[in-house]
Amino acid sequence: MYSDTTADQEEKNNYLNHSKGIKSWLTSLDHKRIGVMYLFSILIFFLVGGIFALIVRTELWGPTKTFIDANTYNQAFTYHGTIMTFMVILPLIPSAIGNIILPMQLGAKDVAFPRLNLISYYVYMSGALLAVVTLFVGRVDTGWTFYTPYSIRTGGATILVLAGAFLMGFAAILTALNFIVTVHKLRAPGLTWSKLPLFIWCLYATNIIQMLATPVIALTLMLLTFERLMGIGIFDATLGGDPVLFQHFFWFYSHPAVYIMILPAMGIINEVIPVFSRKTIFGYGGMAVAVFGIALVSFVVWGHHMFTSGQSETANFIFSLITMFVAVPTGIKMFGWIATMYQGSIRLDTPMLYALSFLFVFLVGGLTGVFLATLPLNVHLTDTYFVVAHFHYTMVGGAIMAFLAGLHYWYPKFVGKMYLEIPARIGCVLTFVGFNVTFLPQFVMGIRGLPRRYYDYPPEFTQLNQVSTVGSFLIAFGLLWTFLFLIISAYKGPKAPRNPWGANTLEWQTSSPPYHENFETQPIVTKGPYDYHS
């Protein structure tokens, strides 16, 4: 029960009203404001990357030229992949939502190093802008993987994009370091490791991957830059180098990077499902250990991206075998979520709808991953649309559905208003249907042998391509609808109470939106994050 005076106090001291003006935002050390800046920047890049996706899908409406030439098509899918991977999905949940929520879930005033947090944002923006500026000074057509030898020889401002990716990786390392120290040092009294919300566990595991793997991609991109500038002969076979070595270096980072994208997504699902099922999460310990199991296995399976690259048969066998182990911790998570819902009082609010969508798309992505890990099948399916559909189901479907679940779940906390429920549900259905209409036909095209990244295709693939293109516009419509109503909700939505979902984690104990320093008094933790029975 709050008096009018308390409400006035909350209104005046919340992080949105604490100080005014653009400068107060751009120089803010408040983790919530930095998280919001990340969120807006990433969503703008999401829009740009999405436009490139629509360009690619529109061009593929029919065989041969539809409206752009082959070179422009190559550039369009390169920018779509590069922007979506490095600028959107990698930082989306850890740097945006994680930045806002992590300190509050720990009961802390801020992250351990607030200045480093702000620096990491500007380093990220510098890298992102450096990469995007190449659209105007020399467009790149290497694909987001920068495979050698093509990336050594092709024109365009490839080095600028590499430098951009290097800087964004550096920003990720700074954020990861900051979060790890924050989790170790700034937990509220009573918040022992066994009482940490699973979202924190997932971010923590993600940060460890970021710290260990990102330096390798930084080194790889630098070597590629030196190869282009000086011909040092590391990856260039004509100088005695090994182009397949580039793929080893690249995937040593980029496969764990898939889990940088998906572990925080799993973290959000871990929060949403118990709250909207009104049940304690099934197997808390197992769920936490599974996160680290996934993180560990992610480091030893990268060679499954290279089965047809000329890699030795011995390595192919080893990587195929180890890759199967990913299914074990992932299966623990899936069964844990389903068991949590079993006999729960399920409420189908928008966050829960997105969580259920996540379970479906991630299951499809995961199971088709088993196909691809199987060596003989992979030889047939590699570099076809089957792979495109598979990784969109895991990385995009998984991460974006979970992000939208998290965005709606914490929207009352971010903005202080409730989102409009009916339009939000319609947006969820549109996005989910659009996603499946886009990518399910791509599995069929891939099995029938249509290679990915091709500008032209045989006429018998026209119908499936057109269905996929219609689906892509449906996703775009669904997302625009969703964000439009989220903007409207910020002005017209009803005032959010402190804890609209009846959740147990600490961020719901403070006002909506939270105070500048998060809590009026230091919270003390006495029960577990999913304890709905005591």
Next chain:
Amino acid sequence: MNTHHHILSVKHCSIIFGTLLIFTLLTVAAAHMDFGYFNFPLAMLIATIKASLVVFYFMGLKFDSTENRVIFFSSFIFLAIFIVLISSDVLFRKADVYVPHNEIFNAKKFSSEEVPHD
């Protein structure tokens, strides 16, 4: 929690700095001499000694907590994974995958103009 911070004396700093300079000269000298099979191991040995001096003294790992030392050295496990699994490729590739050594160096290098764009 380790609250003790070890401050390295100027004398010790100077000794380590001097040692690093000597090893840098050794690096340059070794690069100008041919030790046959031992060229690479020798270069790596000198580099490892230099890196160890920096890590243990300038970065203070010698005076740090055991926990941090364990964390630091555990990162070598990932390096070992990286090298071992890449070796499972490089050491077991079929010989006919490779172009003969002399042909590699005689091969005409592509120029960017020769890359087909349409």
